[in-house]
Amino acid sequence: MRRINIFASFIAAALVAVSCGGPQKMADNASLVNYKVTPDPLETHGGKVALSVDVSYPEKYFHKKAVVTATPYLQYEGGVTELKSETLQGEQVEDNFKVISYTSGGSFSYSDEVDYMPEMMRSELYVKGKATVKNKEADLPPIKIADGIITTPLLVNKEGQTISFGDNFKRIVPEEYVADIHYIINRYDVRNSELKQDDIVGMSDFIKKANENERIDMKGIEVSAYASPDGPEDLNTKLSGNREGSASRYLKRDLEKAKIEVPEDEEFFSMMTTPEDWDGFKTLMEESDIQDKDLILRVLSMYSDPVVREKEIKNIAEAFEEIKVKILPVLRRSVFTVKVEKIGWSDEELKQWVVDNMDTLNLEELLYTASLFEDNETKLALYGMAWEKHPQCIRAANNVGVTKLAMNDVDGAKKAFEAAKAIRDHNIVKNNLGVIALKQGDVETAEQLFSAASGAGEEVNQNLAIVKIIQGDYDAAKSLLGASQSYNNALVILLQGQPDKAYEMLNGMKGEHAMVDYLMAVAAARGDDKDTMLDALRAAVAKKPKLKEHAVKDIEFAAYFEDEAFKGIVQ
Known part of the structure; x- marks a missing residue:
């Protein structure tokens, strides 16, 4: 017991000696000061290295008349970066610093941040200082207080996703030809003068050419016969039926004369009659310049009984010559609608045209055919020709930009996107210009463009998430990425402290890219799974040997720096 008391007395005396000593004593006992750094190891987020330090001074250490200036600094190969200094004072110093x-x-608590530089990846945080008591000074020795720097957020895939415009190519294009025959009032015979009208002559020619063209498929012919709404219902019913019959007979004779064989079934020939064409009457009246036409239609619409309405129309026609001469005669007709389908080139035929003479292709064919090829040279040739032939086509200009960017022609891509924007300020183009800005390191402009491109496609959210990761806003990035199975989403999940969940997502993408394996190794290291970490890291460097240089400095693997298996992979 006596020996313990003697030892305690010795320690107390030593502390008194320290407290009573000058600044040199404080320097000699600088190791008694406790530093707790958060985070440790240091991390970079949003391009910054932010840290806080809780500093504790022991009893009887800080001289009552001392002024201490402490300066943290990062030391790394090739340089030093100092953080802001903090000044403290003893209790008998008359100044306004923090009193110890x-x-x-x-x-006391300290916080600061500095811009991250790549040289800082493998660095150490020290604190140095100077103690002054009256006119005596002593340098406090540098003390290492943390390691740094975890740079995992910088593993973000910054390759933004461009958006191409689609095409309007249709391999099968429906087409119709419409012609009509007009009749004299209360008659249904087809007059020769009607058969000489341009639309009827054109219909015969249309059917003949369609029949001769193997790329045109005749789908059907409709015959719709009408009577004007100014006659008795019974008469109009018979009249419209007879007009349908006379029109159909003419059509079939014309087909026989041209030696054109068509199906006789009802699916091909469709017949319809309208005894009183009230809808047609209303349409023609609305399109006419007849005075009081609106009043006339309102009055006639009051009569739901067709018989009464017929009588009123006849009376009005007597009062309005234009209705009698220009409206009602047009409604006494049979309408032919010839339906065909134009069959376009097959994919193989389109590809062959690229070899033979792509100039043969129209705009939609050029845009569609480009999507059939994997090689960017051919894509660019097709989109380029589309743009050359149609200089105001935003789709062609934009897709030229997308293809050039895929070929790493950033300047050429930017010019094409800017030309597309000059044609029309479209959100797809804004997104693509944002990808260019991101690639050129202009994160602020990229964010503005992506934000303005909302609604252009899911790619916009993926791109804006890249910006948020770069800025260190991982919650916003996660909101944008949602449940998407992507490398960047796995990175965000890892940065949010869920290494197991991140590893699971990455495992579903295994084999796609070296960085997927590398991030799997980081996730496994955070989960203290050495074997899995080594396997993933081994796969990563096998695909991309340059990753060895990164891994050997990556603080994520600090616990394994002296591990022989780890060194065997990265050296």
């Missing part, structure tokens, strides 16, 4: 008690010691 000699008797009971004290503590």
Whole structure:
């Protein structure tokens, strides 16, 4: 017991000696000061290295008349970066700095941030200082207080996703030809003068050419016969039926004369009659310049009984010559609608045209055919020709830009996107210009463009998430990425402290890219799974040997720096 008391007395005396000593004593006992750094190891987020330090001074350490200036600094190969200094004072100093008690010691909290530089990846955080008591000074020795720097956020895939415009190519294009025959009032015979009208002559020619063209498929012919709404219902019913019959007979004779064989079934020939064409009457009246036409239609619409309405129309026609001469005669007709389908080139035929003479292809064919090829040279040739032939086509200009960017022609892509924007300020183009800005390191402009491109496609959210990761806003990035199975989403999940979930997502993408394996190794290291970490890291460097240089400095693997298996992979 006596020996313990003697030892305690010795320690107390030593502390008194320290407290009573000058600044040199404080320097000699600098290791008694406790530093707790957060985070440790240091991390970079949003291009910054932010840290906080809780400093505790022991009892009887801080001289009552001392002024201490402490300066943290990062030391790394080839350089030093100092953080802001902090000045403290003893309790008998008359100044406005933080006071540390000699008797009971004290503590203070410190925080600062510096811009991250690549040289800092493998660095150490030290604190140095100077103690002054009156006219005596002593340098406090540098003390290492943390390691750094975890740079995992910088593993973000910054390759933005461009958006191409689609095409309007249709391999089968429906087409119709419409012609009509007009009749004299209360008659249904087809007059020769009607058969000489341009639309009827054109219909015969249309059917003949369609029949001769193997790329045109005749789908059907409709015959719709009408009577004007100014006659008795019974008469109009018979009249419209007879007009349908006379029109159909003419059509069939014309087909026989041209030696054109068509199906006789009802699916091909469709017949329809309208005894009183009230809808047609209303349409023609609305399109006419007849005075009081609106009033006339309102009055006639009041009569739901067709018989009464017929009588009123006849009376009005007597009062309005234009209705009698220009409206009602047009409604006494049979309408032919010839339906065909134009069959376009097959994919193989389109590809062959690229070899033979792509100039043969129209705009939609050029845009569609480009999507059939994997090689960018052919894509660019097709989109380029589309743009050359149609200089105001935003789709062609934009897709030229997308293809050039895929070929790493950033300047050429930017010019094409800017030309597309000059044609029309479209959100797809804004997104693509944002990808260019991101690639050129202009994150602020990229964010503005992506934000303005909302609604252009899911690619916009993926791109904006890249910006948020770069800025260190991982919650916003996760909101944008949702449940998407992507490398960047796995990175965000990892940065949010869920290494197991991140590894699971990455495992579903295994084999796609070296960085997927590398991030799997980081996730496994955070989960203290050495074997899985080594396997993933081995796969990563096998695909991309340059990753060895990164891994050997990556603080994520600090616990394994001296591990022989780890060194065997990265050296």
